[in-house]
Each structure stands twice: as structure tokens, then as C-alpha cells.
Amino acid sequence: MAERSEEVKLLGMWASPFSRRIEIALTIKGVPYEFSEQDITNKSALLLQLNPVHKMIPVLVHHGKPISESLVILEYIDDTWQNNPILPQDPYEKAMARFWAKFIDEQICVAAMKVVGKTGEEKDAAVEATRDLLKFLEKELVGKDFFGGKNLGFVDIVATLIAFWVMRTEEIVGVKVVPVEIFPEIHRWVKNLLANDVIKKCIPPEDEHLRYIKDRMVKLIIKPA
Ligand SMILES: N[C@@H](CCC(=O)N[C@@H](CS)C(=O)NCC(=O)O)C(=O)O
Structure with a gap:
């Protein structure tokens, strides 16, 4: 299912394994996304606003709604774009x-x-x-x-x-x-x-x-x- 890139945004950090997980999943699904590189030593107002609980990357923003925690985000991606499933069906x-x-x-x-x-x-x-x-x-x-x-x-x-x-x-x-x-x-x-x-x-x-x-x-x- 094709998505307009402005609808999917990833707040991440290039060296983070957690952030890379999300990039892998979005790439498997063929979902275009905008990547917003974050400085985790000097957190942006946007990151603090979107993930006030953990104040960590990655955060996925889909249609303006933020999702945090990489395992939760991976499941969200798999539920939302059902092509090329990443979780088993059984x-x-x-x-x-x-x-x-x-x-x-x-x-x-x-x-x-x-x-x-x-x-x-x-x-x-x-x-x-x-x-x-x-x-x-x-x-x-x-x-x-x-x-x-x-x-x-x-x-x-x-x-x-x-x-x-x-x-x-x-x-x-x-x-x-x-x-x-x-x-x-x-x-x-x-x-x-x-x-x-x-x-x-x-x-x-x-x-x-x-x-x-x-x-x-x-x-x-x-x-x-
Ligand atoms: N449990 C989180 C871990 C994410 C995480 O550790 N992110 C680090 C970057 S690798 C971070 O944002 N650190 C900022 C901080 O600890 O304040 C997940 O799975 O998303």
C-alpha cells in the first residue's frame, strides 16, 4: 500500500540500533518516510513533545500520531501495512x-x-x-x-x-x-x-x-x- 511520504515520519538517530529497526521494517514494507535525525544529547522540543514518557528515539509519526518504543512501532508497522509480513501469522x-x-x-x-x-x-x-x-x-x-x-x-x-x-x-x-x-x-x-x-x-x-x-x-x- 503506497503512502505519501509526508504521512510517515521517523524521529531517529543514524547510529541507533532501535532507530535502524524501524528503517528496516519500513523498507521491507516499501513505505516511504521522512527521516528526522535527532541529537540525543540535546533533545529537540519536538522529541520531548512526541515522546514525553521516555524522551527517546525512535518515534514514528503516522498521520500526525506518535508511536514510541521500537518493538511497539514494529508491530504497528506490521498491522498497518500488511504486505510482506514481519510477524508470523500463526x-x-x-x-x-x-x-x-x-x-x-x-x-x-x-x-x-x-x-x-x-x-x-x-x-x-x-x-x-x-x-x-x-x-x-x-x-x-x-x-x-x-x-x-x-x-x-x-x-x-x-x-x-x-x-x-x-x-x-x-x-x-x-x-x-x-x-x-x-x-x-x-x-x-x-x-x-x-x-x-x-x-x-x-x-x-x-x-x-x-x-x-x-x-x-x-x-x-x-x-x-
Ligand atoms: N526501549 C527503547 C530504547 C530506545 C533507546 O535506547 N534510544 C536511545 C538511542 S539508542 C535514546 O533515545 N537515548 C536517549 C536517552 O537515553 O536519553 C526502544 O526500543 O525504542
Whole structure:
């Protein structure tokens, strides 16, 4: 279903995994949108007005109505533009997709942030904790091209946070959190993602992204010695 671009606006930030999720979903659906790059260190009056609860990007604005929280936005997009579904149609499969998405955001994302934020033994413990959680996803991928099966779906979109943020920060934090010896299925899945045209178009360019993470995120999270 075609939409006029002025009807769909995304307040986002180029380096944010949460914002990129929304770009991936809109691209899969073929929905044109206007992108409004936000400075999350100096929040705009528009962002504060549209997301007064969390004051975070991404925010999707459709026909003037704002929707916040990336998982909620993804479901809204799937409900609104029903071509190229990203969630499974089967109720059980759909519940499982939501389960893993929640697991990624509430458990893996939180554990992986600790790897960046801690040092010494605490960091080692955070790496182990992250790996223990990732092992569940490793099992989920056995025999599949994507979490969604043959095609990229909801969990894949959510899990790009692991492929392109957690795995890209490995170099910066100086530890392989997701080594190929322990996670061959996850590495195979990342290759499948990288061969996908929508993903290629919607992930941040690696060099610029690594520079961003180094210059900004690490300074924010780890106080330099
Ligand atoms: N749970 C949110 C997380 C979004 C999020 O963490 N956004 C960050 C950018 S990556 C942000 O806006 N941070 C601003 C702040 O924390 O004040 C979602 O899924 O949309």
C-alpha cells in the first residue's frame, strides 16, 4: 500500500540500533518516510513533545500520531501495512517471536551493555553472562536461515542489535563476546543478514559507525583513565 511520504515520519538517530529497526521494517514494507535525525544529547522540543514518557528515539509519526518504543512501532508497522509480513501469522509462532524480541531487549541488550561498562573481573563475568544468554539464540537458529525461517522477520530485525552493535563493539571493548567457535550459527546468520538487500541498505556504514561508537559511546559509558 503506497503512502505519501509526508504521512510517515521517523524521529531517529543514524547510529541507533532501535532507530535502524524501524528503517528496516519500513523498507521491507516499501513505505516511504521522512527521516528526522535527532541529537540525543540535546533533545529537540519536538522529541520531548512526541515522546514525553521516555524522551527517546525512535518515534514514528503516522498521520500526525506518535508511536514510541521500537518493538511497539514494529508491530504497528506490521498491522498497518500488511504486505510482506514481519510477524508470523500463526498465534503460537507470533507469541514466540515476541518472546525472543523481549528476551533480546530485556536480557541480552542489558548484559551486553555491562560488557562495555565494566572492567576486570566484572567485565569477564558480564561476557560470560552475555554468552549464556546468546546460547539460547544459537539454538534457535539451528537449521534456519533466519530466526523467521527462510525470510527475515521480526526477531531478525530486533536481533540486528546483536549483529551490528554488540558484535561491532567487540573490537572496541577488546574482547570477542560472540566467538565463532562458540556461536557458529549466529555467525552464519550474520552472513545471511549481510547478503540481504534491505539490511545492506539499512545498517550504518561500518567505519563511520565504529568511529561513532569509539568517540561517543565509550566516552559516555567508560570514563577514560
Ligand atoms: N526501549 C527503547 C530504547 C530506545 C533507546 O535506547 N534510544 C536511545 C538511542 S539508542 C535514546 O533515545 N537515548 C536517549 C536517552 O537515553 O536519553 C526502544 O526500543 O525504542
